[in-house]
Amino acid sequence: MSKNLTKRSEDYSKWYNELVVKADLAENSAVRGCMVIKPYGYAIWEKMQAELDRKFKETGHQNAYFPLFVPKSLFEAEEKNAEGFAKECAVVTHYRLKTDPEDASKLIVDPNAKLEEELIVRPTSEAIIWNTYKGWIQSYRDLPLLINQWANVVRWEMRTRLFLRTAEFLWQEGHTAHSTRNEAIAETEQMNNVYADFAENFMAIPVIKGRKTESERFAGAEDTYCIEALMQDGKALQAGTSHFLGQNFAKAFDVKFTSKEGKQDYVWATSWGVSTRLMGALIMTHSDDNGLVLPPNLAPIQVVIVPIYKGEDQLHQISEVANELVVDLRARGISVKFDNRDTHRPGAKFAQYELQGVPLRVAIGPKDLEKGTVELARRDTLSKQFVAKDQVVETIDSLLKEIQDSLHKKATDFRDDHITEVNTFEEFKEVLENKGGFISAHWDGTEETEQKIKELTKATIRCIPFDAKEEKGNCVYTGNPSEIRVLFAKAY
Amino acid sequence: MSKNLTKRSEDYSKWYNELVVKADLAENSAVRGCMVIKPYGYAIWEKMQAELDRKFKETGHQNAYFPLFVPKSLFEAEEKNAEGFAKECAVVTHYRLKTDPEDASKLIVDPNAKLEEELIVRPTSEAIIWNTYKGWIQSYRDLPLLINQWANVVRWEMRTRLFLRTAEFLWQEGHTAHSTRNEAIAETEQMNNVYADFAENFMAIPVIKGRKTESERFAGAEDTYCIEALMQDGKALQAGTSHFLGQNFAKAFDVKFTSKEGKQDYVWATSWGVSTRLMGALIMTHSDDNGLVLPPNLAPIQVVIVPIYKGEDQLHQISEVANELVVDLRARGISVKFDNRDTHRPGAKFAQYELQGVPLRVAIGPKDLEKGTVELARRDTLSKQFVAKDQVVETIDSLLKEIQDSLHKKATDFRDDHITEVNTFEEFKEVLENKGGFISAHWDGTEETEQKIKELTKATIRCIPFDAKEEKGNCVYTGNPSEIRVLFAKAY
Known part of the structure; x- marks a missing residue:
């Protein structure tokens, strides 16, 4: 079953680009460096979001939403942060188009609609958020302030690659405010640990937790913690960062609080984020020459059932077995799709789900009906087995857990070997x-x-x-x- | 308990603006016309999102993500759509800032980093999406294409008001493609019905379903359906729209498909959306001079428990009762907060939750401990009752349903009277x-x-x-x- 996918050993980078497109995860758009995240890819991202969001709320954070634009004067307030992002930011200068006087079918920027102050499309939101926090924080009673935002950000990168480096990407950014240095450092650590736990136990991606050197730090941070993953080609990928910002932003935006003892001090800050880049980490950690391999936790479809039949009668009989299985699996919270399309042959379906990384495939044919079995195939090992009908739900349930663990172990062994x-x-x-x-x-x-x-x-x-x-x-x-x-x- | 809220009868508009800010829903930002959605307001929006998202998926739609920017040449491709939005769009013209040669602490737009083609910050995404669909649709087998996007959009409105009309807002936009005119019209109707059902049965907002006149149609649509709600001041509010786009965008972006019979034809389209404007509708439908009134379905906190005590001993005894109640309510899926802060007096807590529209308040004091009762207060009617401890969970469960229904009935009666x-x-x-x-x-x-x-x-x-x-x-x-x-x- 060839999907015409370049082999990893031939050209890893080409393999990655082809896989992202052929598995229907994402594609390049008409806008330089910006991607379209396709429904299948977005469904995986939604699973990441849901789990991260749960973890953030569990650790006391609330979501909020801050403006897309940062006025230039705010953007430049924290000097190092501004310096770090100035070279790659999209700038809004006008707020209106008008008909081109030379060609009525065209529009041009209306020179009379120039903004008094340019707006930066947020590359990160510290500036706009700390300018807002100034109004929210007066006393120690207002602290800690534990807020997260799910948003799009823009960094005008010159060399872009789907998921790994795009001009616009989706992410979450946590921005917290604390009354003491130690509490802020503890938060920075906690969130780096949340990311590590998420990567290891939800995405099956082993990571190393550590601290960045000064030159690799986030612009404006006093310390940057990170989780680093290893891809199959031996290159590392920074999968998440958590920054201790000290009092830098509080000083830049004059955010002070009155302590219990009545003393005024600047607030201590953290920020932390992960992005759609994690999709790249996911792909390059687990996938193989046949396509995507997904840990069951992240699979939009965990089990696909493909009928193998000749004629309506057989399909009808197989459908009865399949539909029952669908009900039983869903009752256990397992996501399952019965692909009874008559426009595609089983071979084409097998190829598609292999390419898209569906963890388990159930095939049911006339011989299975006779014997009371189904054929069960694992995507990660490509191994197959026949399972008695009355044991298939149990088997699937335990196999999904096994696959999740096995992918983590395999990736950890590879990483440790490297x-x-x-x-x-x-x-x-x-x-x-x-x-x-x-x-x-x-x-x-x-x-x-x-x-x-x-x-x-x-x-x-x-x-x-x-x-x-x-x-x-x-x-x-x-x-x-x-x-x-x-x-x-x-x-x- | 005065919250210094202007009365609706005095100045409805002022009442609204004050309520949004004082109930911690949203506030204006440093960016002209853009708002900050605060955690409490965002938690309500998240509840709307979750329910809408469920309904979209239930009707066969998938989420995806398309770029924030629209190149000008794509933006102008569908003439009427372009004309409709050209006067209010934010335009990115440059991709870099540099240090101001006259003042090293300032940044200026780098004139050497001018984009070859200006990018429009999406006011709506038909153009970028239909340009993408061109690559996705070849045959009838690719149809229908049923996609939704949760995103931010920007329309440079001159007069803005929190939630109701802001330069940037959050919304969802569905964009579907069909092989026949009738199927597209049926989708347009279906999604207008989904919105109506959501407004009525989830938000308790009665709406009238209908069709817009030509002059009120979406720019580029052949027909616009809508749901119209009525606010307490007698003004209408458009709460959602669903557009039949005919073949306008398919023609503008040359999106054709081959039918079963082998014929080529342009694809038929719909788009539909609701936005954070619904927050405005919610506030102005149910709230009163004491603050926000929330239907239980949308309340981030459905029940708050306030202890009334003197000294640690009483607090300890009350906490036992309260914690047990918390466990029992959560087991029923009811969200509950036990507010045992010792920094605020009960009166201040009562005022806060009244202002923030928490549907039910439980107060437990020493007399309640003696009698084995709690005091239960409804936010919508401001009525109070004492309830025996062993009946309180049942009572709360049925009261939450009653409040939801009662708010819907009250709003419907008001609307019908008007x-x-x-x-x-x-x-x-x-x-x-x-x-x-x-x-x-x-x-x-x-x-x-x-x-x-x-x-x-x-x-x-x-x-x-x-x-x-x-x-x-x-x-x-x-x-x-x-x-x-x-x-x-x-x-x-």
Whole structure:
């Protein structure tokens, strides 16, 4: 069953691009760098959203909505943040079009409708939100303020790729305000842990939790925590970040509170976000040369039933069995589709669901009717088995759990196999070139060395892992003393 | 308990603006005409979204996501649509800021980063979506295409009001494609019915279903259906619209399909939407001089429990009763909050929940402990009763249903009382001036008369109701013959 998908070993990048389009996840649009998320892809994103939203609410956060636009004067208030995003932001300058006097079928920007102040399409919302928080926070009683927003943001990236890097993307951004430094740091940690838990236990994606170096920090943050995942081609992918913003935004927007003791102080802040980029991480963690592989938690369709029949009579008999199975599976909260379309042959259906990563496929043919069985096929292992009709619901239920666990284990094994400790720069380059993955190496802690290594190898410090053991050593590049190993990798 | 809310009878508009802000629903932002939807307001919107989304999926629709931006050349492709929105659209012209050479602390638009083609921030997405559908539709097998999008849109309105008319608002927009005219018309009707059902049975807002006149149609539609609600001040509010777009967009974007018979034809289209404007309808249908009144279906908190105590001991005893009640209510799917904050007095809590429209309030004091009762207060009627502890869950459960029904009935009675049949223009003006509401009158069917009446009275034709009885008569303004009564009103 060829889906004409390029093999990963031939061209991983091409494989990814083809898969995204052929599995009906997303496609490029008429707007440079902006994607259309197709219904099947969006259904997966909705599952991520629902679970994340539940986790945010469980940890005391509420959703709200802030404007799409940031007036330029607010945008530039926090200097580092502004500097970080100024080079890639879409700017609204006018608020009206008019008929082109030279061609009545065309429209032109109306020069008389120029905005007094330009509006930036939000690349992130700290500025507009902290300007709002100023009106919401007076006293310690107003704190903590724990708010999340689901929104679209725009960053005018020059090189874009579906899900991984797009000019517009969907995300959630949490923005919290606290009365103490420690509480804000605890929140930053908590949300990084929420992301890690979500990635590992819901998406079956193993991640390493750590801290970014200064040069990789969010613009305007004092500290950036992150979760880093490893893709099958040995490149790392930053899957989520949580920032401790210190009092930077509170100072930029003059947000003070009165403490219990009656003292005035600036508020402490965090922000944290994950985006549709997670779709890219999902695809590149689990999928194979036959197409998408989805953990059952994220599959819009967990089980598909395909009838194999000749003539109406057989279809009728098979449908009876299938419909009963549909009812029983739904009663267990399993999402199932009975594909009885007569416009497509079973082979074409098999190919489609394999490409789209449906975790389990049930096929029912005339021989199954005779024997009282169905054929059950796993998408992840491509293995098949015959199961007695009265055991199929139980089997499916336990297989879905098994697949979820198995995908996590497989990805974790791969990731663990691709963390290599190196002690010389030769080794560093050799591993990076031939094996890829994370390279655990000593670093002297200077930005200069970090930049130099990046220039020479394209590898960056993905994070300083929280669980790194302290160990005296020498920087892999300069030989200067180092206290800790950090993780390098090439990254998306 | 004064919340310093202006009375509706004094200044309805002021009452509305104050209520929105004081009940913590929304506020104006630093961006002209754009609002911040606060957590409490957003929680209500989330309830609307969840129910609508369920209804859309139940009727076979899937969600997807299309770009925020529309290139100008696509925007202008459907002429009437472009003409309708050109005067109020935000235009992105540049993609970068740079440091102001005259003041290094400021940013300016980088003149070297001008877009080759301007991008319109979507005021509605027909253009970008139909340009995409061109690639998705080849044959009748690809139809119907039933897609919905939850998104933000921007219309540069000059006079804005929180929820009712804002430069940016949140909405859903359905965009469907069909192989026949009749099927598209049936979809247009179905979705208008979905909206009506949602308004009536979920929001407790009575609506009249009908068709817009040509001058009130969506730009680019062949027919616009709508649901019209009546606010307490006698003004109508368009709560949702569903458009039959004919083949207009298919022709503008060259979207053809091959029929079963092998014939090529343009695709038939619909689009339909409701927005955060529904929040305005909700507020102005049910609320009173004491603040917000929420139908239980839409209340983020359906029941609040307030302890009335002196000292830790009493609080402890009351908390036991309260916590048990919380568990029992949650087990029934009722959302409940036990407000045991010691920073606020019971009176202040009562005032807050009254202002925020929590449907039921339970107060538990020392006397209740003695008697084994609680005090139960309804927000809608402000009536109170004592209920035995072992009956309180049942009572709350049935009261929530009763409140939902009662609000719907009250609003329906008000609306029905404010539909007045008139036969002369004097009567028309008199009713409009002194009573308001819908005026059912004969109209000669010309745009000229419609405009004249609007100029003279500010009343517009809200709709030609689907259930209007045919009746020969004479136009209330020109005296020309008419076959049907239409509904006029002043409108939001």
